[in-house]
Every structure is written in C-alpha cells, then in structure tokens.
Amino acid sequence: MQGWHTLQTDPPLHLYRGVLGEPAADMLLAQLDRxxxxxxxxxxxxxxxHPIPRRQVWMGDGDAHYRYSGRDFPPEPWHPAVVALRDGIIRLLSERSVSARFNSVLLNRYADGGERMGWHSDDEPELGPEPIIAAVSLGAERPLRFRWKQAGHEPFNVWLPHDSLLLMGPGCQRELQHALLPRKTPGLRISLTFRHVQASGH
Structure with missing residues (x-):
C-alpha cells in the first residue's frame, strides 16, 4: 500500500511507500550502481x-564536510539524479507540513545481505541538536533494527522495501540507535540518507 504509515509518534518515525514509482525506482537503482x-x-x-563492510559515497554542497570515526569526509559533487530525488523528498515532506532542507546525503551500497551497518545514531555535532533524517531505500528489502538508548523498551525492526522513504524526525537520533544487521537476503540494496550539515564555524 502506497503513502504514509506512522510507525510511532514519540519520537516521530514514519514510512512512505512509493517515492518514485516503478520503473523510475528501478532505473535509479541501476543508474546509481553504474x-x-x-x-x-x-x-x-x-x-x-578496518575497511567498512559496504561501499559508500558522501555527496553534497561544497561546505558540507562530515566527520565520523575519526575521519573527515569532503563531499563529492551532487549527481543530477540525486538532486532530483532530494527536491522531490522536500516537496513530499512539505505536503505534511514538515520543513526540511538537505545539503548532503550519505549513499550506502550493500551488495548482498552479508554487508552491513553497525549500531549508531546520526547525532554528530555538525547535524545540530535535533536532526531530521530522510532515508530512501532502493533494491532488496531489509529490516532496519532499532534499539532504545534507555532501558525499558523492546528493540524493533522497520522493514524498508524498495522505493520507500523512512523519515526519522526530531528526537530519533537522541533516543534511538539503528543498525542494518547481516541477513541472508540476496540482492543489491542502495540507501540514501539525506541530512543537513551545518557549515564550519556555525
């Protein structure tokens, strides 16, 4: 079923199915991979x-430098297809009265279910105190595992199908961690997590 699905409201976590529609989503997956x-x-x-257990590209405006695990990542220039996707997401969010601007995106390529992303929160200082993260999934469907930083709540999975958008609103990075754990799932998956990095000195 296409459209918005509210997973929880505190902190806000929403899933949108059918961001691009087929065959546009299939074409974008192949284009980015190529x-x-x-x-x-x-x-x-x-x-x-250690080499990371996946492949990635950090992309964005020229001043959108990102730092994690002790390394600084200067951005690659925007790919036109990624810019079009970003602008479409901003319009989609504005229809729900969510004001968001994204000057950067981390793209992760998972060749199969054995490639992964460890536990983390997108809470680096340059993202600001209450970041909004919009994560688009293309390709093989896999679950994103969430766990609470404070004890007392059960961890949970959010399945991310092809051509979907997961919106992690204010408070998600403060209260939750997430991971893409290894799973016996065949097929290529590419994720694009859009965010706003504050320029140096701000």
Whole structure:
C-alpha cells in the first residue's frame, strides 16, 4: 500500500511507500550502481583500521564536510539524479507540513545481505541538536533494527522495501540507535540518507 504509515509518534518515525514509482525506482537503482564511484574507506575501531563492510559515497554542497570515526569526509559533487530525488523528498515532506532542507546525503551500497551497518545514531555535532533524517531505500528489502538508548523498551525492526522513504524526525537520533544487521537476503540494496550539515564555524 502506497503513502504514509506512522510507525510511532514519540519520537516521530514514519514510512512512505512509493517515492518514485516503478520503473523510475528501478532505473535509479541501476543508474546509481553504474555511475557513482563507490568507495570503501578504512575506519579506526578499537585502535585498528578496518575497511567498512559496504561501499559508500558522501555527496553534497561544497561546505558540507562530515566527520565520523575519526575521519573527515569532503563531499563529492551532487549527481543530477540525486538532486532530483532530494527536491522531490522536500516537496513530499512539505505536503505534511514538515520543513526540511538537505545539503548532503550519505549513499550506502550493500551488495548482498552479508554487508552491513553497525549500531549508531546520526547525532554528530555538525547535524545540530535535533536532526531530521530522510532515508530512501532502493533494491532488496531489509529490516532496519532499532534499539532504545534507555532501558525499558523492546528493540524493533522497520522493514524498508524498495522505493520507500523512512523519515526519522526530531528526537530519533537522541533516543534511538539503528543498525542494518547481516541477513541472508540476496540482492543489491542502495540507501540514501539525506541530512543537513551545518557549515564550519556555525
């Protein structure tokens, strides 16, 4: 079923199915897989460097530098298809009276279910105190696992189908962590998590 589905309201978590519609979503998945220069940086963990268990591209405005795991990531220039998707998401959110602006996006490419993203919150200082994160999923459907930072609540899964948008509103990064855990799921998946990075000095 297309349209918005409210998963919880405190903190706000919403899923939208049918962002682009087919075959546009299929075409975008193939285009991004083919045209982007996917990278596998090495990050330091417990004093040792390891390649990340997926491939990624950090993309955005020229001043949208991002730092995590001790590394600074200068942005790649916007791809025209990603700009069009970003603008469409902003319009979609405005229809729900959600005012959002995105000057950057982290794209992650998972070749199969064995590639993953560990537990984290998107709460880096440059994202501001209450960031809004809009995550688009293309390709193989997988669950995003959530857990609460404070004890007393059960963890839960949010299944992210092809051509869907997960909106993580204010408070989600403060109260929750999320991860894409390994799963025996075949097929390529690309996620695009749009966010607003505050420029240096702000």
């Amino acid at each position: 045209e982007l220069e996917w990278q596998r940086p090495r990050l330091k963990l417990y004093g040792r460097e």
